[in-house]
Amino acid sequence: MVNKVILVGNVGKDPEVRYFDNDQAVANFPLATTERGFKTRDGQEVPDRTEWHNIVAWRGLAKIAESYIKKGTQLYVEGRIRTRSYDDANGVKKYMTEIYADTINLLGRRNSGDNDQATRADQPMQHASLNQQSAAQNNLSNSSDQGSFNAGDSGPEDDLPF
Amino acid sequence: MVNKVILVGNVGKDPEVRYFDNDQAVANFPLATTERGFKTRDGQEVPDRTEWHNIVAWRGLAKIAESYIKKGTQLYVEGRIRTRSYDDANGVKKYMTEIYADTINLLGRRNSGDNDQATRADQPMQHASLNQQSAAQNNLSNSSDQGSFNAGDSGPEDDLPF
Amino acid sequence: MVNKVILVGNVGKDPEVRYFDNDQAVANFPLATTERGFKTRDGQEVPDRTEWHNIVAWRGLAKIAESYIKKGTQLYVEGRIRTRSYDDANGVKKYMTEIYADTINLLGRRNSGDNDQATRADQPMQHASLNQQSAAQNNLSNSSDQGSFNAGDSGPEDDLPF
Amino acid sequence: MVNKVILVGNVGKDPEVRYFDNDQAVANFPLATTERGFKTRDGQEVPDRTEWHNIVAWRGLAKIAESYIKKGTQLYVEGRIRTRSYDDANGVKKYMTEIYADTINLLGRRNSGDNDQATRADQPMQHASLNQQSAAQNNLSNSSDQGSFNAGDSGPEDDLPF
DNA sequence: TTTT
DNA sequence: TTTT
Numbered sequence: 286m287v288n289k290v291i292l293v294g295n296v297g298k299d300p301e302v303r304y305f306d307n308d309q310a311v312a313n314f315p316l317a318t319t320e321r322g323f324k325t326r327d328g329q330e331v332p333d334r335t336e337w338h339n340i341v342a343w344r345g346l347a348k349i350a351e352s353y354i355k356k357g358t359q360l361y362v363e364g365r366i367r368t369r370s371y372d373d374a375n376g377v378k379k380y381m382t383e384i385y386a387d388t389i390n391l392l393g394r395r396n397s398g399d400n401d402q403a404t405r406a407d408q409p410m411q412h413a414s415l416n417q418q419s420a421a422q423n424n425l426s427n428s429s430d431q432g433s434f435n436a437g438d439s440g441p442e443d444d445l446p447f
Numbered sequence: 448m449v450n451k452v453i454l455v456g457n458v459g460k461d462p463e464v465r466y467f468d469n470d471q472a473v474a475n476f477p478l479a480t481t482e483r484g485f486k487t488r489d490g491q492e493v494p495d496r497t498e499w500h501n502i503v504a505w506r507g508l509a510k511i512a513e514s515y516i517k518k519g520t521q522l523y524v525e526g527r528i529r530t531r532s533y534d535d536a537n538g539v540k541k542y543m544t545e546i547y548a549d550t551i552n553l554l555g556r557r558n559s560g561d562n563d564q565a566t567r568a569d570q571p572m573q574h575a576s577l578n579q580q581s582a583a584q585n586n587l588s589n590s591s592d593q594g595s596f597n598a599g600d601s602g603p604e605d606d607l608p609f
Numbered sequence: 610m611v612n613k614v615i616l617v618g619n620v621g622k623d624p625e626v627r628y629f630d631n632d633q634a635v636a637n638f639p640l641a642t643t644e645r646g647f648k649t650r651d652g653q654e655v656p657d658r659t660e661w662h663n664i665v666a667w668r669g670l671a672k673i674a675e676s677y678i679k680k681g682t683q684l685y686v687e688g689r690i691r692t693r694s695y696d697d698a699n700g701v702k703k704y705m706t707e708i709y710a711d712t713i714n715l716l717g718r719r720n721s722g723d724n725d726q727a728t729r730a731d732q733p734m735q736h737a738s739l740n741q742q743s744a745a746q747n748n749l750s751n752s753s754d755q756g757s758f759n760a761g762d763s764g765p766e767d768d769l770p771f
Numbered sequence: 772m773v774n775k776v777i778l779v780g781n782v783g784k785d786p787e788v789r790y791f792d793n794d795q796a797v798a799n800f801p802l803a804t805t806e807r808g809f810k811t812r813d814g815q816e817v818p819d820r821t822e823w824h825n826i827v828a829w830r831g832l833a834k835i836a837e838s839y840i841k842k843g844t845q846l847y848v849e850g851r852i853r854t855r856s857y858d859d860a861n862g863v864k865k866y867m868t869e870i871y872a873d874t875i876n877l878l879g880r881r882n883s884g885d886n887d888q889a890t891r892a893d894q895p896m897q898h899a900s901l902n903q904q905s906a907a908q909n910n911l912s913n914s915s916d917q918g919s920f921n922a923g924d925s926g927p928e929d930d931l932p933f
Numbered sequence: 934t935t936t937t
Numbered sequence: 938t939t940t941t
Contacts, residue, residue, distance in 0.1 A: 293611035297934035393879020455773035544868035555717020783938035
């Protein structure tokens with residue numbers, strides 16, 4: 286009943302964005318979360334461990350991803366886990382686990398400091414929050430996130446292949 | 448940019464539901480989460496500690512709360528923190544922290560198993576998930592929650608006092 | 610930097626628990642989360658969708674899993690995503706995504722099991738919360754969860770294969 | 772049974788850190804999360820809304836807060852809600868809701884500081900993750916967070932006033 | 934393949 | 938009292 290993922294990490298590659306006939310879009314990109322290593326009690330070294338998450342962002346979030354997310358960007362991503370199967374080139378069934386993003390926040394765009402907000406024209410998305418949820422469910426939203434870039438503007442949501 | 452609360456606990460009293468002229472509704476009820484006590488290293492006893500959360504559910508969630516939530520119900524609540532001020536009977540300014548629910552799940556309605564789902568007519572809400580989000584924000588929703596009772600059916604959301 | 614998963618769902622099969630020489634244990638079991646289907650605006654039916662999560666619980670949590678979790682049990686699981694690779698019987702590299710549990714809560718008054726017993730003296734674990742975290746990291750814990758069954762009692766944690 | 776808060780926001784003032792006889796420390800600071808305003812369907816303007824959270828960080832996290840967190844710092848905070856009562860100067864009982872931090876992550880590439888330096892040798896804490904949990908509960912921890920600054924180094928945890 |  |  287609850288399938289929720291919360292990630293804070295860095296984008297590994299520029300998003301790949303595909304557009305569909307019906308004006309829909311989907312973006313895919315990898316996000317790294319690194320778990321710091323440590324020493325065990327008996328002195329063994331456990332190294333850092335990086336987990337790569339396959340992020341999938343539909344519709345409005347896809348377009349935002351295309352515009353504002355790139356290799357190295359630090360993100361907050363809230364979404365859910367989806368495992369899908371596909372047949373590889375040899376007809377072998379493969380499984381892939383992805384994170385379907387519901388909300389994306391751009392982090393750390395050089396805010397900080399007590400001033401330091403100099404030349405920002407190039408950074409219109411600082412701290413922006415992107416919230417995507419399916420109007421198809423007729424949900425209401427009192428999202429806590431900054432909503433300047435939520436997916437609601439992206440047109441019909443009816444015939445999505447998922 | 449992110450203000451998220453996740454609670455699993457038990458309802459302390461039947462919800463109080465108020466209706467407004469514009470067909471809006473709001474439900475209020477207390478939810479308890481208990482933190483188990485423990486013994487410190489030097490033998491001190493730290494007792495159990497119960498935290499009471501003031502849950503506020505608007506619109507569709509309010510109506511669902513009225514129908515399905517009562518004293519003792521175990522719930523999953525996802526929402527956000529809101530502190531509001533008000534003047535008490537003596538004109539003294541008071542502050543109250545509440546949890547605005549975005550999603551509510553009824554837990555433990557004897558579901559389980561692939562069997563054991565005998566006499567269920569009386570339990571139409573098993574594992575139901577209630578998802579409320581403001582259509583006013585034109586958000587899309589691909590909610591991961593079971594949506595049979597989301598708030599989207601509750602009519603206009605335009606002139607809410609919050 | 611943050612890799613957090615929160616699940617509420619039902620256990621699909623009794624846990625498989627393996628013990629190691631050094632008194633360590635690990636439990637594996639599948640957990641289902643079901644996303645309710647809906648109708649799109651243009652009348653298409655999107656069916657329910659069940660996601661199966663491979664839960665991995667180490668040490669104390671494994672032992673608790675063995676004792677209290679079985680097919681049908683409704684659980685709250687908090688953990689993190691781990692994808693690991695292995696070679697299948699044909700020497701083909703495969704990937705598997707698992708959820709490493711950090712906290713497990715048994716949900717429901719009369720949770721779990723195909724038996725679903727009546728009065729509760731025999732069910733000391735109702736609503737229990739299991740919290741597992743590696744002492745190897747010398748962490749402190751002020752866990753918000755009921756801690757009656759946390760993993761701290763399970764002995765040395767030094768030479769774990771992960 | 773679950774009382775979890777996840778916040779991403781900006782620190783409003785430099786932390787106040789108090790030390791106790793037993794080498795314990797506690798830090799307090801406000802954290803702002805801003806919910807973006809929006810227009811309702813009928814054209815009403817709902818303004819931005821900033822929620823201020825009172826963050827409380829004990830022990831190791833307190834010391835880290837003192838060193839690395841200041842006004843303006845963007846943080847990820849994971850913790851739990853605690854409401855406590857106290858008598859004000861006039862003997863009137865007051866209530867205050869606080870967030871007890873269990874994990875803190877410094878966000879942003881070039882976070883914190885009024886200087887905002889270029890190359891990073893002087894900023895060993897960038898993206899660091901601070902994890903605090905009570906050893907008094909004998910918990911294990913396989914924290915997903917970068918653990919370079921968890922609270923485990925801070926000495927005896929036995930006689931804490933909470 | 935990111936980041937520190 | 939932060940940030941955009």
